[in-house]
Amino acid sequence: MLDAEREELPAALRGTFDAIVMESCVHHFLDPVSALAHIAAGLKEDGIAVVIEGENRRGPIRPEYLAVMREFDTLERPYTRPQMERMLVLAGLPAFRFLGRVNGWFAPDDPRVPLLPEMVRDDARARNLAVCARTPAALARVLPGLRAG
Numbered sequence: 001m002l003d004a005e006r007e008e009l010p011a012a013l014r015g016t017f018d019a020i021v022m023e024s025c026v027h028h029f030l031d032p033v034s035a036l037a038h039i040a041a042g043l044k045e046d047g048i049a050v051v052i053e054g055e056n057r058r059g060p061i062r063p064e065y066l067a068v069m070r071e072f073d074t075l076e077r078p079y080t081r082p083q084m085e086r087m088l089v090l091a092g093l094p095a096f097r098f099l100g101r102v103n104g105w106f107a108p109d110d111p112r113v114p115l116l117p118e119m120v121r122d123d124a125r126a127r128n129l130a131v132c133a134r135t136p137a138a139l140a141r142v143l144p145g146l147r148a149g
Contacts, residue, residue: 006034008038008041009039009041014041014042015041015042015044017047019043019049019050020040020050021049022036022051023052026084027075032079032087033087033090036091036092036093045134045138046133046138047133049093049131051130052128053078054127055126055128056078056079057079061076081128088132092134093132093134095138095139096131096132098127098129099130100120100127101129102116102120102123131143
């Protein structure tokens, strides 16, 4: 067992992972930068981290999140995009790309097809779903053709 916020990975695990997936966990950490940095230390030089945090928060924390925190003595703290970007940089994952998703099946003549690029952009803005790496080259290896940023 390891407390990712307070403890570094054992030396035998550092730099050994090709990929690390963190789904819906960053918003529960009291010290997310330390946790991300300790976890990211497990990546190989060209490894990637996938951070799936859902909501790109706008405005105050929702009342339902506050209610859950009070009831279960837990942390439900979604981050704004600038906060998430800053945490990734501080944690040693300065190369990142936020992605959008599209669900559904679309026939070529479906009237929604021309709207798909806009749907992906809107979803990418609304959620903190990121592929991250230490270097732009590592990021480009898994996301070829995407502009940096």
